[in-house]
Amino acid sequence: MKFDQVREEIPALQESLYLNTGTFGPMPRVVVEELTRTYQFIFSKGPFHPVVKDELTKGYLKARERVARLIGAVPQEVAFTRNVSEGINLVAGGFDWKPGDEVIVTDQEHESGLLPWFHLARTRGLQVKILTLTNSHPQILSRLMDLLTSRTRLLALSHVTCNTGLRLPVEEICRIAHKKGIPVLLDGAQAVGQFPVNVKEIGCDFYAACGHKWLLGPMGVGMLYIHPAYLSQLQISQIGWGSFSTFDWETYEYTLKTSAERYEYGTRAVPLYMALEKGIEFLSAWDLQEIASRVAYLVSYTKDRLLQIPGVRIYSPLDPALSTGLITFSLEVIPSEELLTLLWSRWKILGRLVKKPDGVRISIAFFTQEAEIEVFLQGIEKIVAERRKTHGL
Ligand SMILES: Cc1ncc(COP(=O)(O)O)c(C=O)c1O
Structure with missing residues (x-):
């Protein structure tokens, strides 16, 4: 089974842009x-x-x-x-x-x-x-x-x-x-x-x-x-x-x-x-190392793109050897709690709030698609652009 095919086995993935396996994994x-x-x-x-x-x-x-x-x-x-x-x-x-x-x-x-x-x-x-x-x-x-x-x-x-x-x-x-x-x-x-x-x-x-x-x-x-x-x-x-x-x-x-x-x-x-x-x-249909490599690729890509957005702060390590599927970040222009609410109301993106450091955590899993990451990144870019405009930046 390919990584994409797995999505048909997890119907919950059609209901939201699920980036919260670190809290609860969606059941197949x-x-x-x-x-x-x-x-x-x-x-x-x-x-x-x-x-x-x-x-x-x-x-x-x-x-x-x-x-x-x-x-x-x-x-x-x-x-x-x-x-x-x-x-x-x-x-x-x-x-x-x-x-x-x-x-x-x-x-x-x-x-x-x-x-x-x-x-x-x-x-x-x-x-x-x-x-x-x-x-x-x-x-x-x-x-x-x-x-x-x-x-x-x-x-x-x-x-x-x-x-x-x-x-x-x-x-x-x-x-x-x-x-x-x-x-x-x-x-x-x-x-x-x-x-x-x-x-x-x-x-x-x-x-x-x-x-x-x-x-x-x-x-x-x-x-x-x-x-x-x-x-x-x-x-x-x-x-x-x-x-x-x-x-x-x-x-x-x-x-x-x-x-x-x-x-x-x-x-x-x-x-x-x-x-x-x-x-x-x-x-077990996949090698866990294969899963980890795919996630590592998606995570590095996401971090690189996030870092290009003005005012983004990433708390998670950037070194792939220290990284996992969790990325915690915050934006200068919007409090994390509000950001999480916006991500959900506009794009049905589900992440989680972290208290220390104060940020939003997303979980990238092996079933996360590049297209979903694109929606997430474009969402962040949009929120930042809108807020910066409002603040006259
Ligand atoms: C690192 C860590 N430890 C413990 C827990 C608590 O897990 P449980 O609800 O299974 O007790 C969590 C849950 O998010 C966790 O991430």
């Missing part, structure tokens, strides 16, 4: 068909019917295998979560924090990559240190080294930041941290599905991601990779029937599952994960 037909098929099956047979039970068990297993393969892990190392926030919270809740322990985050984390740590600062006396990012990898690494102390217990950073789409030098970060015995949690919300991710090659200890963005899965599916060395060490903050391997009704003694499944404490919306599996299968 196969994902929705799987959801409908599975729920219809449960509806017609009954939830605990043996054939239903059998199919859901197999489907859940298959989904875990597919997700594990996608990120270069094995199924035992992958816990299904409902979202990235849950994955980060499972890690945050699994350490025995002492007052004064330090966690390093960046100044470009999602709120969900900050709140668990600031909450622990409030409740347990954790110290949160902020790594200020720049669009230079050597500078990021040297700033990181300056922040490390003997009290650093964890690095909790994005693989790709949601604010500007900056790709962090995660392999080097893990190497630096591990030399000092510090584990690394990566937030892969904006990475998985954009380009190949291999947690073993990266060398991270924890990797939290979701299925509802670049993997084009349904809302409410996530995954957490846990390095085997941490499977027994990361304490369980939530526990239930899904966590135990044995439970004695006389003594109430229990043993926990040895796999990452121990973090999945209760009933899961299995059909969602089965649909996610179809989303990943759909994406």
Whole structure:
């Protein structure tokens, strides 16, 4: 299937000029068909019917295998979560924090990559240190080294930041941290599905991601990779029937599952994960590297054109090696919130507002067409020309 043909499989792309996969990916037909098929099956047979039970068990297993393969892990190392926030919270809740322990985050984390740590600062006396990012990898690494102390217990950073789409030098970060015995949690919300991710090659200890963005899965599916060395060490903050391997009704003694499944404490919306599996299968028709190259080409072109427009400021990196499908920019002549509203009302362009830096973020995906980018760029050119005229510039 060619990149253009994929659009017929994603009807939502006819309804808007969709530049917001970084928030939610539009679902392809196969994902929705799987959801409908599975729920219809449960509806017609009954939830605990043996054939239903059998199919859901197999489907859940298959989904875990597919997700594990996608990120270069094995199924035992992958816990299904409902979202990235849950994955980060499972890690945050699994350490025995002492007052004064330090966690390093960046100044470009999602709120969900900050709140668990600031909450622990409030409740347990954790110290949160902020790594200020720049669009230079050597500078990021040297700033990181300056922040490390003997009290650093964890690095909790994005693989790709949601604010500007900056790709962090995660392999080097893990190497630096591990030399000092510090584990690394990566937030892969904006990475998985954009380009190949291999947690073993990266060398991270924890990797939290979701299925509802670049993997084009349904809302409410996530995954957490846990390095085997941490499977027994990361304490369980939530526990239930899904966590135990044995439970004695006389003594109430229990043993926990040895796999990452121990973090999945209760009933899961299995059909969602089965649909996610179809989303990943759909994406697998292409090489993720091929997807990344196409997006890189479109992104470079868009940035070059934007830079020719007077008063445009691009916050995302310009270096292709540091770039992804996210572009965050602002215009001198119009506040970002107003710009976003105008883009929608005039051309049905859907992007997202970013608070820090204050700008509009667009997401370019492999199914984005050159013609759509042209509409977007001409829209920006038009808005700038009109505003400059009004301001007598
Ligand atoms: C980098 C990053 N982390 C975390 C999240 C939160 O994801 P979820 O809603 O799956 O918890 C997002 C969502 O946009 C994100 O971009």
